[in-house]
Amino acid sequence: MTTTINFEFRNQILATHNGTTLSYCYQCGTCSGGCPSAQVTDGVYNPRKIIIQSLLGLQDKLIEKKTPNVWLCATCQKCVEQCPQDVELTEVFTLLKNMSVARGLAPKAFYSQGKTIFAEGKAIPLQAAIARRRAQLGIPEAVKPAVAEVQAIIKFTKLDQKLETVPKEEPVSKEKVANKEEGG
Amino acid sequence: MATATSSSEKMLFPGCVIQNRLPYIEAASRKALTKLGYKLIDMEGASCCPDPIGMQGLDQKTWLAMGARNLTIAETAKKSIISLCNGCTETLRSVNYFLNHNLHLYKDVNEILKSIGKEYHGTVDVQHVVAAIYYEIGPEKLRANVQKPLTRLKIATHHGCHFNRPTHIIDPEGKLGPWDNPTMMDEMLDALGATVIDYDERYLCCGYGITLAESGPTEKLDAIKFKSLIEAGADYLCVACPSCYLQLEGVQRILRKNNVIEKDIPVLYFTELLALALGFGAEEIGLNFHAVKPKEIIDQFK
Numbered sequence: 001m002t003t004t005i006n007f008e009f010r011n012q013i014l015a016t017h018n019g020t021t022l023s024y025c026y027q028c029g030t031c032s033g034g035c036p037s038a039q040v041t042d043g044v045y046n047p048r049k050i051i052i053q054s055l056l057g058l059q060d061k062l063i064e065k066k067t068p069n070v071w072l073c074a075t076c077q078k079c080v081e082q083c084p085q086d087v088e089l090t091e092v093f094t095l096l097k098n099m100s101v102a103r104g105l106a107p108k109a110f111y112s113q114g115k116t117i118f119a120e121g122k123a124i125p126l127q128a129a130i131a132r133r134r135a136q137l138g139i140p141e142a143v144k145p146a147v148a149e150v151q152a153i154i155k156f157t158k159l160d161q162k163l164e165t166v167p168k169e170e171p172v173s174k175e176k177v178a179n180k181e182e183g184g
Numbered sequence: 185m186a187t188a189t190s191s192s193e194k195m196l197f198p199g200c201v202i203q204n205r206l207p208y209i210e211a212a213s214r215k216a217l218t219k220l221g222y223k224l225i226d227m228e229g230a231s232c233c234p235d236p237i238g239m240q241g242l243d244q245k246t247w248l249a250m251g252a253r254n255l256t257i258a259e260t261a262k263k264s265i266i267s268l269c270n271g272c273t274e275t276l277r278s279v280n281y282f283l284n285h286n287l288h289l290y291k292d293v294n295e296i297l298k299s300i301g302k303e304y305h306g307t308v309d310v311q312h313v314v315a316a317i318y319y320e321i322g323p324e325k326l327r328a329n330v331q332k333p334l335t336r337l338k339i340a341t342h343h344g345c346h347f348n349r350p351t352h353i354i355d356p357e358g359k360l361g362p363w364d365n366p367t368m369m370d371e372m373l374d375a376l377g378a379t380v381i382d383y384d385e386r387y388l389c390c391g392y393g394i395t396l397a398e399s400g401p402t403e404k405l406d407a408i409k410f411k412s413l414i415e416a417g418a419d420y421l422c423v424a425c426p427s428c429y430l431q432l433e434g435v436q437r438i439l440r441k442n443n444v445i446e447k448d449i450p451v452l453y454f455t456e457l458l459a460l461a462l463g464f465g466a467e468e469i470g471l472n473f474h475a476v477k478p479k480e481i482i483d484q485f486k
Binding site for chain 1: 200201205226229242245282300302346350388396397469
């Protein structure tokens, strides 16, 4: 298997406000040692590896092949708290996730949440049954979000166009296969 | 009755999940906060915070701009915000952190907001309801205001990762306790008369953040958590976040089916237990709407 180094990808990460701490990493592995997601995937999900691959510019592994799969991060922020070098790992992960979205490579649930927020202004829109329950509980009517303003923001950042890249099939990650083989 | 301090007039940010899916948690929060002397004002036009995992994962700048728009509502009203959700608190505090520490982002976001006639200044403070009650009322005043103590209830707590992490954003002054050991809810539940249960896995993540991608790893995490809870003798789990609530309540059906756990651990949000101790009835705050019903609590606090 060939490994492609994408310098542009690497530089893009390092140049962004949330990627500047990346180069502090000395690969001690404290992040992976404390990571709950690594714990339950037998280390297949591995934050230390995501960081070194980001630093090396291995875009195909991180974005296309999802090895390791950055979307398995629980965002519990334990690694950020424990890192002796103050690498803001989850900020780097955010950047990798944002890069995946435009390529149609994020998990489907993210695209659906984005579309719901675009249409309704809320990740979870109000339903008639809940409106009745609110009245029954004696609390005020739910605040109505300013949907037009939300849509203007999402159009401004062009996220609406990225949301249209939603994959038809859920991309299968190696972790997923590994989990199935284990029967978990 | 304990009265909150001079800044007791607050804007309430319930968040999508509580407002539109778990309104009983909003009811308990409104009732308890009002009884403690807070005056709550709705944030007209507020949208999704938006979700620090979902929307931030999609596009960080959109996430910041939408969050900043929500903050401008409170800026205009010159009021600070009480949030009922760890995720919303994280988002809104992150907006303040990122935009106040990075002039480029501040300008970018304000350029976006200009297109809808708004401007972000960074003048509004955002507190989680648990932190607000702890700072502004405190365990001792709560103790003095208990009408129906939570006697004999064995309750363990799960503050949730985003309650205080990342600490440089959520808790820069270090007031919420060590990053891996917040105990605010434990201290306040003790003051309300509960038997607070310590357990090994109290800081283990609920795993909700992974479920948007896959559910397998999360179920394994929660199996570890619930085994630890049961071993320690907890009967109830008190949470501070609606995502943790949904995850830790919902996963129990699966864990029971797979014979990982043999008993239910009803999950309660902190203000539900607070409202009960302040004298509200279980029905009044909608405890019967829980998926895993706290039957004995419902009987004890009629």
